[in-house]
Amino acid sequence: MFPESTTGPSFEDCSATAEWLLSQTDIRPLVGIVCGSGLGGLAEMLKDQKAFKYSNIPNFPQSTVHGHAGMLVFGTLKGKPCVCMQGRFHLYEGYSIQKVTLPIRIFKLLGVKTVLLTNAAGGLNPDYKVGDIMLIKDHINIPGFAGNNPLTGPNEERFGIRFPSMSDAYDKELLQLAKAVGVELGYGDFLHEGVYCVLGGPSFETIAECRMMHKLGADAVGMSTVHEVIVARHCGMRVLALSLITNQAVMNYDSQKKANHEEVLETGQLRAEQLERLVTSMVDRIEDHNNV
Numbered sequence: 001m002f003p004e005s006t007t008g009p010s011f012e013d014c015s016a017t018a019e020w021l022l023s024q025t026d027i028r029p030l031v032g033i034v035c036g037s038g039l040g041g042l043a044e045m046l047k048d049q050k051a052f053k054y055s056n057i058p059n060f061p062q063s064t065v066h067g068h069a070g071m072l073v074f075g076t077l078k079g080k081p082c083v084c085m086q087g088r089f090h091l092y093e094g095y096s097i098q099k100v101t102l103p104i105r106i107f108k109l110l111g112v113k114t115v116l117l118t119n120a121a122g123g124l125n126p127d128y129k130v131g132d133i134m135l136i137k138d139h140i141n142i143p144g145f146a147g148n149n150p151l152t153g154p155n156e157e158r159f160g161i162r163f164p165s166m167s168d169a170y171d172k173e174l175l176q177l178a179k180a181v182g183v184e185l186g187y188g189d190f191l192h193e194g195v196y197c198v199l200g201g202p203s204f205e206t207i208a209e210c211r212m213m214h215k216l217g218a219d220a221v222g223m224s225t226v227h228e229v230i231v232a233r234h235c236g237m238r239v240l241a242l243s244l245i246t247n248q249a250v251m252n253y254d255s256q257k258k259a260n261h262e263e264v265l266e267t268g269q270l271r272a273e274q275l276e277r278l279v280t281s282m283v284d285r286i287e288d289h290n291n292v
């Protein structure tokens with residue numbers, strides 16, 4: 001038997017939430033978007049909006065972090081039906097990892113084929129500058145090393161298999177497309193492809209931890225996204241994820257700099273428009289199919 005804390009919301013709970021949402025709107029989303037810290041402006045790009053406060057959605061957790069509005073917005077982007085989480089959940093908010101990733105399973109049950117995830121992240125790669133965009137090509141799941149994986153517990157076969165691969169987590173076709181679209185938009189000088197490392201938070205990293213992650217091959221660090229990617233891939237949705245480098249991780253003992261959430265939100269505002277353009281152009285160009 002699995003302990004209660006590792007079972008998470010049931011398939012029936014997820015279905016009930018999806019059915020409730022589908023009964024409230026005619027939009028049948030093919031693309032699901034998750035907005036990172038300070039990046040919620042993306043949701044405003046949706047046309048013909050139908051928005052739900054998280055507090056009004058059955059079984060949904062509540063957003064508790066500044067910069068995460070707590071609204072689920074349905075609408076169209078470039079004519080394509082989308083659903084957008086204006087605010088995500090994080091482990092450090094105290095939710096179980098299954099609850100943190102519940103909306104991704106709801107996306108699946110709503111009919112979503114492709115998930116576009118955004119986040120704010122600290123740059124570990126010395127070549128990255130504040131305001132750069134990193135397309136995520138791979139991840140390092142530090143909580144996962146210690147057994148904190150969203151697929152822990154009995155496997156729900158209706159979503160996916162017990163042991164999903166993660167070597168193909170980030171869709172290569174979408175990555176190529178995002179690079180091409182980024183260059184077309186003139187973002188070539190501040191667009192990278194790199195590895196995202198997730199930590200539990202909410203405390204920011206020590207200098208030694210930043211040095212360790214960089215040595216392990218990580219280019220950016222954050223406290224989200226990876227759990228969502230694992231759940232999205234488990235149920236066969238395609239994934240594109242990108243980080244806005246909102247601050248440079250402190251790697252040097254001589255530095256007076258300290259990571260802080262205000263800087264994260266400020267950088268989000270500075271680059272919001274460019275990020276919105278990139279995501280909108282991607283939505284316009286992606287083809288809607290699964291990639292299991």
Ligand SMILES: O=P(O)(O)O[C@H]1O[C@H](CO)[C@@H](O)[C@H]1O
Pocket residue numbers: 035036037038065088090118119120121201222223224225260261264
């Ligand atoms: O990953 P998102 O949700 O963008 O948020 C990032 O910003 C917060 C820290 O400032 C952390 O929650 C980190 O994960």
